[in-house]
Amino acid sequence: MRWSIYILFSLIAVAIDASLGGILKIGDAQPRFLPIVVVFALLSTPRVHAVRLAMLAGLLADLMSPALRADDTQLVVIGPWTLGFALGALAVVPMRSLLYHRNPISSGFATFVFTLLAAVAFVFIWTVRGLLLRDESPSWWPGTGAGEVWHQAKVALANGVVAVPAIWLLDRTRPLWGFSTAKRVVPGAAREAV
């Protein structure tokens, strides 16, 4: 996989999430394109890179979503989305063997799982942080963590729906990504027939 292409698509996805993505908002749930790009890459990239590329996107998400402090200054906390995306990647990578990765519908399901787990980890880390440090409020304040999980579940559902066409479109750019297409050849009936 070409990392430069991955970073480029991640930046574009972050920019779309922060601007154009608003037109796809249903109620208060706005689908995000960054997890879709990550899942698209996860479904085709070697397992060894999977967690790293997800954490890179998560780092980008952390940098682009500062929290507001009590004194009205912004605080960028690096970690919640980074770890959340890593957890999502750890869930999606084993699913690759169960899902037909070129099928957009299975990609939608993988995106839903990825986003939901990432959100759970995000809320968990912020909750732990709040309990340990008590020096700033999470981005969902004055709501509750449970409320935020419920909200993120709706976002995950929206992501899953949007992922179906989005991953179909991303698949058109597959030659750019430089995914390895080598297959491991194993002995079998077909081989014996030859």
Add this chain to the structure above:
Amino acid sequence: MNATRLLQLLSSRLRGRRLDWTLAGLALLLALLPARALAPWTGDIARIAAVPVVPIMHLGMVLRDRIRPPREAFDPRAPEVIELEMSAERYRTLFEQARLKTEALDREVAALKSVRARIGNTGIQLETATVIGIDPTRREGLVRINIGARNGAHRDAAVIIRGDIFGGAVSGDVGEFFSLVKPAPRCSISVRLYPADGTDDSRAASAFPGTVLKPIEGGLWVGDIASDAEIREGQIARIADDRFGTVARGMRVGRVRRVLPNDQVPLARVVEVEPIALLADESGVVVAIDPPEEQAARLGSGGAR
């Protein structure tokens, strides 16, 4: 030297899953650092990371505003919005009022020009008036207009509709500020009957058949006419004498509705004429006020009726 060795050690040891766990641990550590440890540097990193994203975001915002204009900030119940809506409604009403007023003034100007062209420099004063009251029980009932003696209105002053239709004459009851108008269908009028499709200017008025129209029930007139005169339905009746002033002479007053035989006079027929327009249906009229000397002469001769 030590740094190089450290990097070599790290690159040799941190590979594969071990690198992932190290990065995850580092992320967890950063996630749990207090704000005072993060604030001095994470904001700067975020600003640097945003540099390549901002132009795309700007483009995305432009596209978003094109596709779906922002409405989230719009609160229809906000006091300033309500105030603006009320102002808009008020100005819309004022605009419509001004537009209607302009149309009415245009009509008045057109009517005045038309009458002025007809009378030339005869000293007759033209006043526009508004119909301010009608008789609700009868369409051809008396009509009240908003000019009176103060404006020069006098008995038998011609009231003109749409430039060249005789609508009626001011009755004897002229108030200071308003007058009562006797509508044309209640007046006896001497007319000549012209073809409906226009006239040949070279022909004298006397070449067209004439009659005296007398009011009958239903706001119509009837008049006797010689049986040899060529009369058709739809012909236009125009005033033929100066009983309502020189300005009214030649004005349209009615249209031939029916031509009937006259049982009592075999050599004559009866024409039934209906008014072209009724004062009660109008909102604005023009009143032709004679010069004082002509009014005095008319009073001396006992008036029109």
